[in-house]
Amino acid sequence: MGATLKDVAALANVHPSTVSRVLRNVENLKISEDTKERIFKAIKELNYQPDQTARSLRLKKSFTIGLIIPNVASPYFIGIARSLDAECTKEGYTLIISDTNENQEKEIKAVYDLYSRGVDGLVIAPVQDSDEHIKDLIDKKFPFVLIDRYFEKYDTNAVICNDKESAYNAVKHLIDLGHKRIGFISGRPNLYPVVERLEGYKNVLEENNLEFNQDLIFSSSPTLDDAYEASIKLMELPVPPTAILITGTIITFGVLKAIIEKKKTVPKDLSIIAFTDTILASYFMSPVSTVSHKVDEIGTKAFEILFEHMKSDDLPYSKVVIDTNFVDRNSTAKANI
Amino acid sequence: MGATLKDVAALANVHPSTVSRVLRNVENLKISEDTKERIFKAIKELNYQPDQTARSLRLKKSFTIGLIIPNVASPYFIGIARSLDAECTKEGYTLIISDTNENQEKEIKAVYDLYSRGVDGLVIAPVQDSDEHIKDLIDKKFPFVLIDRYFEKYDTNAVICNDKESAYNAVKHLIDLGHKRIGFISGRPNLYPVVERLEGYKNVLEENNLEFNQDLIFSSSPTLDDAYEASIKLMELPVPPTAILITGTIITFGVLKAIIEKKKTVPKDLSIIAFTDTILASYFMSPVSTVSHKVDEIGTKAFEILFEHMKSDDLPYSKVVIDTNFVDRNSTAKANI
DNA sequence: ACGATTGGCACAATCGATTGTTTACACAGT
DNA sequence: ACTGTGTAAACAATCGATTGTGCCAATCGT
Structure with a gap:
């Protein structure tokens, strides 16, 4: 593209290696002020920009x-x-x-x-x-x-x-409020954070003598639509959950969509806590309490x-x-x- | 890092250039099947990955x-x-x-x-x-x-x-609903789309014999806080606007924050149209009609x-x-x- | 049978920057 | 005058891949 080290060197009447050393400001370098000046002038005149590709190749970095x-x-x-x-x-x-x-x-x-x-x-x-x-x-x-x-x-x-602990605490919060049927909606079940959160969910249930119920668990893709479907299914259960732990931002939107459609009021009809905070959580249809990641x-x-x-x-x-x-x-x- | 063309060539007992040609599948290439096989085998054996940096340098691409x-x-x-x-x-x-x-x-x-x-x-x-x-x-x-x-x-x-036209149409929509005082909140006024949208806003006012009022215009930074401040000022005007055109997603959140704080109901107390659609617009405190960009x-x-x-x-x-x-x-x- | 063609591959220069090694020269010391 | 020392800069190899050119041998045509 533009000028190369060689061009600069030619204009400054020095060898490319000299230009390179001046540019990189090599230590213990002995270059006369006069030469340096000529080089800097040439660099400016040619609007020289080092070729990072060449540097990378040579430096292996x-x-x-x-x-x-x-x-x-x-x-x-x-x-x-x-x-x-x-x-x-x-x-x-x-x-x-x-x-x-x-x-x-x-x-x-x-x-x-x-x-x-x-x-x-x-x-x-x-x-x-x-x-x-x-x-x-x-x-x-x-x-x-x-x-x-x-x-x-x-x-x-x-x-x-610390997803396990965070989920544990979030669900504990719900349990303390008297909730016994708590839904869990997440993305793909093989994801580490999902595994951990589910683990935390299970642990806190067990410690509080609440039964783990597979019907309340939905783990699928992290899409709005799938989360929406899952929420609808949860809400249409013979005995629906009174609270839901949501693990994922996009998933949260899916749940909100279902909530709106089912005309539920949060938190009167349904308590929810969502993983992953966003600046937006305050402006949703109903603001959502979240587990915020740093x-x-x-x-x-x-x-x-x-x-x-x-x-x-x-x-x-x-x-x-x-x-x-x-x-x-x-x-x-x-x-x- | 890993193996180079040279290594592959050495293992396959050919010249690096031959390996390169085989890899790039040069047209009109005459390479014996036998040689090709040796090369592919060597590539696999060494798990060879071409160095893109070197390629870039040579190809200038x-x-x-x-x-x-x-x-x-x-x-x-x-x-x-x-x-x-x-x-x-x-x-x-x-x-x-x-x-x-x-x-x-x-x-x-x-x-x-x-x-x-x-x-x-x-x-x-x-x-x-x-x-x-x-x-x-x-x-x-x-x-x-x-x-x-x-x-x-x-x-x-x-x-x-087509920001000018889009703003024109959006404001026309508001005018047709009987609005005469329409606020305009945007990001930095030097941005092309902002200039255009304001232009569209002005044009449609003029064509409908409505007076342009600088007090209703707020252009600042595209931050939630500034948009919030601007909204508050708009709503606290002696005669506040009955509608607002919002141009920016983050800005929309700022306006929503103000709306919530001022306990206004959309669209009963205030009509709003926001530029830039997002999947989220449906789930806001009050869903927002938007100008959607493709x-x-x-x-x-x-x-x-x-x-x-x-x-x-x-x-x-x-x-x-x-x-x-x-x-x-x-x-x-x-x-x- | 001999020059011409072509298939199959090797050689070497190149992209632009970096860096270990030399060279050229000035000057000091003896 | 000659060696030794240090300064200032040039030389040349190198990073890894690409590509125009060159070379050798086999095959073809007449």
């Missing part, structure tokens, strides 16, 4: 990090992306976001694509339908950090949330770990658990018994 | 496209990003999304960063506080397409919406134009206008006169 997430439309993942991006910028890295749309094939393609493009590290929220590509990264000792989701079978870097912290921590692992390959893996906040917006009330 | 948007948290821009990403994938390109957060400096940095990283083209929704970097791209004959926003002073590729079409069209311009440098620039849909959700009613 691209100053680029890949982020692979299942849904760029999700406020949760976008929050993480923003915070990660901010950290990257601080350190002079560029973030490449890849959206897999919860599709395993796309994720695998994204991993190899980004790897092949020479990113220095990866942050991945995996689809969790398969994991050989993850294993491959481990074998290659390629620096990466999993976020939100985690494979129990592999030791890797990971930044996850997206900034997730992004910051993930970058921190990744950055360390990019610098040296023999670090032990870190697994960090970030806790959540409960944001009460009065979408829960005492059960009508 | 990275199969990468940059997207620069002011806000990755905006459903509108994310919608465009997704559609663009889909198109890129179809053609074997990788999309790099850069978020400027409506910050001009960041945008300039992003442009030069991506350029320097060798993207083959750019799609930009500019901040519009300055434009020298845009001019620079024009001078360099670098392929790029503006979206949503446009500089009247430059001839460039652009995919924009984000898919914007992304598709932008890619199409960019793709053409990446192939040949002497094409005339295209400016495409995408029209909008009005989605009625009953947030407007007859004015109480």
Whole structure:
């Protein structure tokens, strides 16, 4: 495209290597002021921009990090992306976001694509339908950090949330209000956070001597429509639940749609608590109390770990658990018994 | 990292150039089946992945496209990003999304960063506080397409919406319902779409013999808080407006917040129409009628134009206008006169 | 049987930047 | 005058893949 090192060197009447050293400001460098000036003048005159591709090739480093997430439309993942991006910028890295749309094939393609493009590290929220590509990264000792989701079978870097405990607490809140039939609507059941949340849900029921009822559990795809269907089914049960734990932002919209259609009033007719907070939760048809994730912290921590692992390959893996906040917006009330 | 062409060549007992040709499936290629087989076997054995950085350097082409948007948290821009990403994938390109957060400096940095990283083209929704970097791209004959926003002073590729007409129609809808005092709340007034929408707003007032009143106009930052403040001011006017045209998704939330706080009922007390539709609009405190943009079409069209311009440098620039849909959700009613 | 064709592959330059090693020269010390 | 030291900059290899050109042998045509 534009001017190259060579062009600058020619104009300044020096060797390209000299220009390079001046630009990179190599230590212990002995270059006369006169030469430096000529070089800087030439750079300005030619509007020289170093070719990062060439640099990357030579340095085997691209100053680029890949982020692979299942849904760029999700406020949760976008929050993480923003915070990660901010950290990257601080350190002079560029973030490449890849959206897999919860599709395993796309994720695998994204991993190899980004790897092949020479990113220095990866942050991945995996689809969790398969994991050989993850294993491959481990074998290659390629620096990466999993976020939100985690494979129990592999030791890797990971930044996850205390989903089990959060679900436990949320359901405890409902139980304390007198609810005994509590619905659970989530995305795909194989996702780590879903597994954990369901586990927390089961634990708290058991501890409070409430029976676990499979009819109240719906785990399907993380789409609005499926969540809507699930909610309708829940509400049409002979004895419907008096409260619902919702785990997912988009899923929340599906539930709201059903609530509107069934003309239920929250929290009078139905108490709900949703996982994953968004700025929007206040403006819904009925504001929703949520379990809020500290997206900034997730992004910051993930970058921190990744950055360390990019610098040296023999670090032990870190697994960090970030806790959540409960944001009460009065979408829960005492059960009508 | 992994194996290189050379390694594959050595294992297959051929010259690297031969491997390259086999891989790229060069036309009119004469390579014996035997050799091909040895090469493929070696590739598999070494798990060879071509180094895209090296390819890019040599080919002066990275199969990468940059997207620069002011806000990755905006459903509108994310919608465009997704559609663009889909198109890129179809053609074997990788999309790099850069978020400027409506910050001009960041945008300039992003442009030069991506350029320097060798993207083959750019799609930009500019901040519009300055434009020298845009001019620079024009001078360099670098392929790029503006979206949503446009500089009247430059001839460039652009995919924009018929904002003027859309605003005209939306306000006409309100006027037909008997509204005479119609507020206008928007983001930064220098943005092309804002200028256009205000123009449409003014035109329709004039054509209907209604007076333009500066007190009803609020253009500031595209934040929830500023929009909230503006709404409060509007509602506290001695004679407040009976309807509001809102231009922006986040801004809509700000207005909703004010509406909730002022305990207004939509559309009984106040009619509203918001620009930029989102799947969420149905689930707000009060559903909002919106002007919906065809984000898919914007992304598709932008890619199409960019793709053409990446192939040949002497094409005339295209400016495409995408029209909008009005989605009625009953947030407007007859004015109480 | 001998030059011409072509199939099958190797050679080497190249993309642009980086960096270990040399070179060229000035000057100081003896 | 000659060696030694240090400064300032040039030289050349390298990262990995691509591609125009060149080369050798086998086959073809007459």
